[in-house]
Amino acid sequence: MAAMTFAEKVLTRASGRTVVPGDIVNAKIDLAMSHENAALVLRSFQEIGAEHVWDRDKIVLLFDHRVPANTTKSAEGHKVVREFVKKEKITNFYDLREGICHQVLPEKGHVMPGMLIVGSDSHTTTYGAFGAFSTGIGATEMASVWATGELWLKVPQTMRLRLNGVLHKAVEPKDVILFLIGQLKADGADYMSVEFTGPIVDEMSVSGRMVLSNMSMEMGAKNGVCFPDKKTMDYLERRVKRAMYPVLSDKEAHIAEEREFNLTDMEPQVACPPQVDNVKPVSEVAGKTIDQAVIGSCTNGRLEDLMAAEAVLRGKKVSDSVRLIIVPASREVYLDAADKGILSSLVRSGAVVTNPGCGPCLGAHQGVLAPGERCISTTNRNFQGRMGSPESEVYLASPATVAASALEGKIADPREVRR
Amino acid sequence: MRGKVWKYGDHVNTDLIIPGRYLDDYDPKNLAKHAMEDIDPGFAKKVAFGDIIVAGRNFGCGSSREQAPVALKGAGVGAVVAGSFARIFYRNAINIGLPVIECPEAFGEFKTGDVALINIDKGIIVNEATGKSIRFEPMPEFLRDILKNGGLVRYTKEKLHR
Numbered sequence: 001m002a003a004m005t006f007a008e009k010v011l012t013r014a015s016g017r018t019v020v021p022g023d024i025v026n027a028k029i030d031l032a033m034s035h036e037n038a039a040l041v042l043r044s045f046q047e048i049g050a051e052h053v054w055d056r057d058k059i060v061l062l063f064d065h066r067v068p069a070n071t072t073k074s075a076e077g078h079k080v081v082r083e084f085v086k087k088e089k090i091t092n093f094y095d096l097r098e099g100i101c102h103q104v105l106p107e108k109g110h111v112m113p114g115m116l117i118v119g120s121d122s123h124t125t126t127y128g129a130f131g132a133f134s135t136g137i138g139a140t141e142m143a144s145v146w147a148t149g150e151l152w153l154k155v156p157q158t159m160r161l162r163l164n165g166v167l168h169k170a171v172e173p174k175d176v177i178l179f180l181i182g183q184l185k186a187d188g189a190d191y192m193s194v195e196f197t198g199p200i201v202d203e204m205s206v207s208g209r210m211v212l213s214n215m216s217m218e219m220g221a222k223n224g225v226c227f228p229d230k231k232t233m234d235y236l237e238r239r240v241k242r243a244m245y246p247v248l249s250d251k252e253a254h255i256a257e258e259r260e261f262n263l264t265d266m267e268p269q270v271a272c273p274p275q276v277d278n279v280k281p282v283s284e285v286a287g288k289t290i291d292q293a294v295i296g297s298c299t300n301g302r303l304e305d306l307m308a309a310e311a312v313l314r315g316k317k318v319s320d321s322v323r324l325i326i327v328p329a330s331r332e333v334y335l336d337a338a339d340k341g342i343l344s345s346l347v348r349s350g351a352v353v354t355n356p357g358c359g360p361c362l363g364a365h366q367g368v369l370a371p372g373e374r375c376i377s378t379t380n381r382n383f384q385g386r387m388g389s390p391e392s393e394v395y396l397a398s399p400a401t402v403a404a405s406a407l408e409g410k411i412a413d414p415r416e417v418r419r
Numbered sequence: 420m421r422g423k424v425w426k427y428g429d430h431v432n433t434d435l436i437i438p439g440r441y442l443d444d445y446d447p448k449n450l451a452k453h454a455m456e457d458i459d460p461g462f463a464k465k466v467a468f469g470d471i472i473v474a475g476r477n478f479g480c481g482s483s484r485e486q487a488p489v490a491l492k493g494a495g496v497g498a499v500v501a502g503s504f505a506r507i508f509y510r511n512a513i514n515i516g517l518p519v520i521e522c523p524e525a526f527g528e529f530k531t532g533d534v535a536l537i538n539i540d541k542g543i544i545v546n547e548a549t550g551k552s553i554r555f556e557p558m559p560e561f562l563r564d565i566l567k568n569g570g571l572v573r574y575t576k577e578k579l580h581r
Contacts, residue, residue: 024559024561037484037485039445040445040485040486043445044571044572047572047576048572048575048576048579049576049579049580050579066443070443071443073443073444074443077443077445119483120483120485121482121483122481122482122483122507124483136483136507137483137507137510138483138485138507138510138511138514138515139485139511140485140511140514140515140570140571140572141510141511141514141571143571143572143575144514144571144572144575147575147579148575148578148579152561186430186477186480187430187476187477187480187503187505190477190503190505190506191506220477220480220505220506222506275430275432362439362442362482363434363438363439363440364439364440364442364443368440381432381434381481381482383432383434383435383481384434384435384457384458385434385435385438385439385440385457386434386439388440390438390457
């Protein structure tokens with residue numbers, strides 16, 4: 001058989017026929033995730049008129065976008081989904097207890113290398129950090145997955161990004177992905193299967209690789225994969241109870257586009273409003289005053305992120321003019337951070353810690369912005385009106401940069417604030 | 420398909436098409452009231468049934484929210500013509516029965532207020548104001564089938580009950 005890419009291998013297995021890029025295949029789905037928009041999925045599912053879901057063990061449902069319910073309508077949505085879960089006996093339902101879908105699925109052992117995963121959330125690309133082919137889809141097609149277990153997918157071309165060099169101590173995975181998005185632009189990887197490789201990825205923690213895969217979709221990627229190594233398998237073996245078989249691209253496989261970057265001298269990066277690809281080195285935007293700082297989300301709400309922020313803030317006080325909001329990504333992260341004294345230290349520094357969930361990222365609640373306000377955030381989008389008023393501004397940065405900025409009351413370089 | 424053109428630029432994202440603050444409501448009529456609100460206030464009132472959006476690159480980038488094409492369709496939009504689409508928006512639009520046409524050339528040939536005539540099967544757009552005719556690659560037949568069924572719901576229904 002001809003040499004194949006990771007994407008071609010997964011889609012060949014899932015569709016039962018040998019595929020090449022450009023083919024449209026009907027693929028069997030291994031795992032299907034939905035959050036609150038399960039209520040929307042359910043509408044289409046009922047319209048389709050299927051008697052039951054195709055496999056109650058392969059669907060994972062939870063709430064994270066609006067938890068606890070922020071409006072009566074949200075509460076109604078939650079209720080409808082809870083009733084459906086009961087009726088269909090959906091095996092994996094976490095309600096509002098566990099946190100953000102993209103953190104909870106790997107934590108609970110649902111994600112394995114080589115799987116084909118779809119989620120009705122754009123950041124479903126996150127599971128690529130574990131060597132899965134995972135991508136975001138819409139609500140109606142999720143209804144079709146619930147009914148049939150299958151979905152049409154176009155086999156993507158592959159883009160390989162090789163990241164060379166050694167990162168500066170205060171430079172984090174978030175800076176790496178923001179830099180790449182700034183270089184490739186918001187549609188630079190449209191429809192493609194992106195592979196992150198090179199010494200920087202090898203050195204990176206699993207948590208850091210999740211940042212790369214998570215935001216690969218902000219440059220249009222269909223999926224963004226980091227190939228499993230010992231670190232990945234160590235993380236997974238503690239959680240997954242089944243045999244795992246990593247899938248890698250063959251050496252001779254056809255890579256449509258290959259790019260190489262040396263990041264040794266890269267400084268921390270900031271994505272300026274109103275687009276994620278409007279990326280500048282922190283030194284160019286330092287000094288802009290801020291009203292709010294947010295650390296959390298499926299991009300940067302993990303233990304490593306809270307620890308990076310705490311290292312900057314330890315024993316110091318957040319500026320009086322800044323609201324620092326911390327949103328742990330999951331219950332596990334919350335508990336670990338509490339056990340390690342990270343949360344108490346952050347609260348002593350003046351932070352407000354919320355329950356695990358998406359928090360203010362999408363502008364629903366827990367820290368929306370007034371007209372004229374400016375926020376620096378570890379979240380993943382800075383579109384106009386994303387976090388509240390259309391006349392507010394969101395800057396995206398790493399946890400260390402956001403923490404340093406919260407201290408200073410203005411956008412600040414973590415390399416200068418640390419220690 | 421024929422309608423008046425509303426023109427926008429590159430990277431029109433899903434937060435501009437329907438802001439996150441309205442997403443606790445799934446009713447297409449309520450969503451439609453806020454379509455394009457942050458990029459073009461009053462759009463929902465101005466747009467007429469069958470009007471056509473012409474835009475630049477990467478239309479619909481951002482969230483997977485299906486409410487984005489639902490809001491446009493609910494507001495009366497008959498089709499979106501763009502230089503390129505973000506992949507989830509493209510899928511969602513077809514799945515809910517909103518025609519989406521990838522045609523980079525159209526952007527330079529239309530301005531707001533022109534009238535566009537589109538033949539989806541043949542892959543032709545005509546600007547009635549200028550008489551200029553542009554070709555585009557028709558989408559695969561199977562996607563056109565979903566569109567003709569009014570979206571994926573009816574398509575899947577037929578598949579299940581066949």
